[in-house]
Structure formats: structure tokens, C-alpha cells
Amino acid sequence: MMISNSFGLEAKAQNFIHIKTLSDLSAFDSIDNKRLLILGAGTNVILGDYFNGTVVEVCFNDIEINDDYISVGAGVDWADLIEYCLINKLYGIENLTHIPGSVGAAPVQNIGAYGVEISSFINSIECFNLKTKRLETLNNDQCEFKYRDSIFKLKDFVILKVNFIFNESFKPILSYPALSNFLKDNAIDASSITPRMLSESVKEIRNSKLPDPKITPNVGSIFKNPIVRTNDFDHAFLDGHRWDQGDEYTKLSSARLIELIKSDLSIPDTLQFYEHHSLVLINNGSASFDEVINLLNQIKSKIYEKFNIELEIEPEIISS
Ligand SMILES: Cc1cc2nc3c(=O)[nH]c(=O)nc-3n(C[C@H](O)[C@H](O)[C@H](O)COP(=O)(O)OP(=O)(O)OC[C@H]3O[C@@H](n4cnc5c(N)ncnc54)[C@H](O)[C@@H]3O)c2cc1C
Incomplete structure (x- = not known):
């Protein structure tokens, strides 16, 4: 079966599993951890022709409001979470608008753009530990977030849900040069900018600089900034x-x-x-x-x- 990826490389895998409920996790009892590929939307992977193992897709697609945090399924599309936050007056991730991919992959490389990283809004992550075969909730410190890095790069965990705490008031971060220049050039006043305006501005900047992976196959930045x-x-x-x-x-x-x-x-x-x-x-x-x-x-x-x-x-x- 073909593995979909935004770089448009022809890649097949031996096997696929879809995690739709917690009981589906029993599939990991009989699978070799070393031959697993957990995949979201495939926008940050470069694939060889054939993956001789099992591709895992987490299909938890709900957004739930709890007393202390917003719990978001790993399968939710990142763009849908941005829109959900804009509609529900949850603030902080406007600068991360238009990053392609899934919510479950966002903590893996601690996605960031225009002076904001997602780790600032993560309270905890519910995951399946592939070594102990148990469910675990890691708090923010345990995720070991750094620039484009986290504990999830070790591949010991399948992320199932990400629990976020967003800001209750809008405190825009506008200092990143590309963003502040755009606002100046478009006569958008920092004191009157709304979350929607900020999100739309980021989208416009990105569209002018980055190709749409749905039309032009790419994986975004190919190297980290050293x-x-x-x-x-x-x-x-x-x-x-x-x-x-x-x-x-x-x-x-x-x-x-x-x-x-x-x-x-x-x-x-x-x-x-x-x-x-x-x-x-x-x-x-x-x-x-x-x-x-x-x-x-x-x-x-x-x-x-x-x-x-x-x-x-x-x-x-x-x-x-
Ligand atoms: C045009 C373009 C622009 C981009 N811009 C940015 C940017 O500004 N900032 C930025 O940080 N990134 C950017 N990216 C990279 C990419 O969008 C992000 O890394 C995104 O979070 C990847 O999501 P995905 O679902 O496609 O992950 P995938 O490519 O499917 O997977 C990425 C990694 O996460 C792991 N993974 C996926 N889901 C899970 C899960 N549930 N549990 C455990 N591990 C998992 C995979 O094994 C893999 O190692 C860009 C990419 C493109 C194509």
C-alpha cells in the first residue's frame, strides 16, 4: 500500500494499522517496535521506496473542553485547531497558522514559526508507551521540548491526545522581522490587530514564501537553522x-x-x-x-x- 507524503515520493509499506479506539492499541502487542512508522499527514518525512514494517495512523479526531485544558486528538488537522481557537476566543497560536500537518505531530518537532513554539501551550500529552505497552500522560517538562525537538523523536511514544492551555486574553507576538515588516507595509496597526487579522497576515506571508504542498511537492524547511x-x-x-x-x-x-x-x-x-x-x-x-x-x-x-x-x-x- 502507498504511503501518502507531501514530498510526492513513491513509497509503499508492508502493513498499516489505524488506531481509532484505545482497544486498538492491543495491536502493538504483536508488532516489532523497530519496524513501526507513526505517521500523521506525512508533511515532515522523506521516505524510501518501501517501508518493511507497519505504518501507524492515530485517528483520534475530537476536540474536548475539560476544566483545566483543551484535549485535542492526534488526528485533528492543525488548520482545524487554529480555526477552532479563533472561533472560541482561545489565544496564542495565531503565529502558527498555515503550518501543514496533524496535531499529533506538532509536539514531535515542537513546531514553531514567527517567534512562537507550540510547547508554550502544551499542558500534557496522552500517549502510548511502546516500550512498557502502557498509557502514559507526560507533563510539559517530561516532553523535553527544545528548538525543533522533543522526547518524541526517540520514537518510544505514540501520541494520542495533546492537552493545551491557551491564553484567555490576546497578547500578540509581532516582533519577528518578517511579521512586523508585513504589518508595517500593510498599515496594520499593532494596537488594533485582532487574532483573525494576525492569523490571516501569517497566512499571507507564508503563501508568498512557501509553496503549497498540495500543489508543489515539498516538506517545508529541509534543514534546521543551526x-x-x-x-x-x-x-x-x-x-x-x-x-x-x-x-x-x-x-x-x-x-x-x-x-x-x-x-x-x-x-x-x-x-x-x-x-x-x-x-x-x-x-x-x-x-x-x-x-x-x-x-x-x-x-x-x-x-x-x-x-x-x-x-x-x-x-x-x-x-x-
Ligand atoms: C510547506 C510546509 C511548511 C512547513 N512549515 C513549518 C513551520 O513553519 N514550522 C514547523 O515547525 N514545521 C513546518 N513544517 C513541517 C511540518 O508541517 C510539521 O512538522 C508538522 O507538524 C508535521 O505534521 P504531519 O502530521 O505531517 O507529520 P508527519 O510528517 O506525518 O510526521 C512527522 C514526525 O512526527 C511523527 N509523528 C506523527 N504523528 C505522530 C504521533 N501521533 N505520535 C508520535 N509521533 C508522531 C512521525 O513519526 C514523524 O517522525 C512545514 C512543512 C511544509 C510542507
């Missing part, structure tokens, strides 16, 4: 493309680093960088897994050779 010790490098060549993180660390723009070595790359006809964003790689329709990995390795090694900076691939690579 965070380096400020004093370890002379970063003058990245002026305007680096952001002070405080605590002696600086985040560098991977897009800019790629632009600086692009002419040294040998890019197959099947792949290309998106014209408005060098961090986004596009599958022209018939790219193979090997071509993608080869290009990513080329980029990594050229940037390391030239600038002594190590890039980390953002999507998960699943070779078999």
Missing part, C-alpha cells in the same frame, strides 16, 4: 541572516548558507529549490529517495567545508 556559540565564529558574512538567542548563542539562517554554496551543487533535474525560499526543496515529480539524500549530503558537506557549520536535516528520513 544554533551556534556566538563567539565561536566570525558571522559577519551572515549579517541580516542571523538572530541573537541570548545566552551567548546565535541562530543562523540555513537558507542564506545554502544560497552561498548553491552554485557549487550538482542538482538533478528532478529537484529544485523554491524560487522564493532556498530552504525549501521541490520534487519536480519524479525524484527518487537517493537523489534527495545525495543532494542533502552535498549541501551539508559543502557548508561544512566552507564555513565549518554543521547543518541538521529537519524532516525525518525513513530509508526502509
